[in-house]
Amino acid sequence: MATPSTSSRRRGLLLGTASGRDAIRRIAVAVTLLALVTAVGTVGYVALGFGVLDAMYQTVTTVATVGFREVRPLDDTGQVFTMVLIVLGVGTVLYNLGVLLEGVTEGHLREHLRRRRMDRDIARLRDHVIVCGYGRVGRSATRQLVDTGHAVVVVDSDASRLEGVTEPHVLGDAARDETLLEAGIEHARALICALASDAETMYATLSARALRPDLVIISRARTVDSKDKLVLAGATRAVNPQLIGGRRMASFALYADVAEFLDEVMHEDDLDFRIEQVRLGDHSPLAGRTVGEADIPGLCGAQLLAVRLPRKGAFLPTPSPGTALAPGATLIVFGSPEQVGVLRSAAGT
Structure with missing residues (x-):
């Protein structure tokens, strides 16, 4: 069951979205009414004997109440029609000005245009990482990804968390298919799910796995018991930050140099x-x-540390020269970005 704070955030999200859409709808209605009044006035003046251009000119000057002279003298019917047109036209113009002013001052129009630009930016992304949940874990993951040069799309249902976020972001429920599709899940390379509760994380993991069976999904588990459940729900790997933090602290206590070296690289x-x-x-x-025939150090200068067998198979640390390299195997190497780039080209990725 959603907590009161979660429910209020969702209500705020729905109200904000509805308000923005309603503002755009009112602007569209206002512009349509103005165009309709202009068309009716033009047709009316044509029926009174005006030319098309003269009829349009007379309509615009009448509706705008600019006070220019009449194109041609009007009989009684023309005067009555003009008075009705003024009443309808002025009311429509004032309504247009009010709606446009409201849209600009309340930020709905500006927010709509900004959202449109962001949607286009997200649609152009490829091989990005989606971070669902912008709490402490989500912010830390986003910062690390951005610092290492990876494109990120942040998803959160709390608008206050997304204030000031410079990366592309989506305001919505990460468990909903439309939200994940808006975040570009079809072209993403991975998804990190760190929502407020294990239940929310599990629903979002299920949705992401249903949309992308081949996607790498890393889900945050708040308890040790929920790790297996998240994997069953479709997570490639479930991570418990407290468990990892404790293990790292123990590693620094026992193997400080090794832990610091791994941290740096x-x-x-x-x-x-x-x-x-x-x-x-x-x-x-x-x-x-074989590993000996491939000669990774001679090919690119990087050191081969381990080989993982295809389809998430076992790791083979310091593989022997006779170890076969099957298609789909993963090479774990230590080297510079240039060396790794040469190896990626040879690996066909």
């Missing part, structure tokens, strides 16, 4: 070398060869 932006993963494509010239 995985997270330090200024370091020239990193640990990276490279997947062998089906048509890679390295596929079907």
Whole structure:
């Protein structure tokens, strides 16, 4: 069951969205009414004997009440028609001005145009990462992804959390298909789900897996018991931050140099070398060869640390020269971005 704060955030989201759409709808109605009054006035003056251009000119000057002279003298019928047109036209113009002023001052029109631009930016993204939930874990994940040069789309149902976010973002429920599609899940490379509760994270994980069976989904588990349930729901991996934090603290206590080295090569932006993963494509010239024949250090200069067998198979640390490299296998290497780039080209990815 949703908490009162969650329910109020959702109501605020729905009201804000409805208000923006209602403002755009009112502007469309106002412009349509103005066009209709102009058309009726033009047709009426044509029926009174005016030419088409003269009829349109007379209509516009009448509706705008600018006080120019009449194009031609009017009989009694023409005067009555003009008076009716003035009443209808002035009312329509005032309504247009009021609606436009309201849309601009309340920010609905500006927000609508900004949202349209952001939607176009998201639609052009490819291989980005979707971060669902912009709490402490979501913000930390977003910062790390952006710092390492990856495109990110943030999803959250709380508008206050998205204030000041510079990355593309979507305001909505991450468990809804339309929200995930708006975030570009069809072209994403991965999704990180860190919502307020395990239940919300599980629903969002189920929705994402249904839309993209091949997507990498990393879900945050608030309890150790929920990790297995999230994997069953479709998460590629379920992560418990408290458990990982405790293990890292123990690692720093027992193996400080090893832990610090791994921290630097995985997270330090200024370091020239990193640990990276490279997947062998089906048509890679390295596929079907052995580790010795591939000679990764001679090919690109990077060091081969391990090989993971295809389809998320077992890891083979420090593989022997006779280890076969099958298509779909993943190479875990240590090297510079340039070296890894050469290997990716040879791997066909």
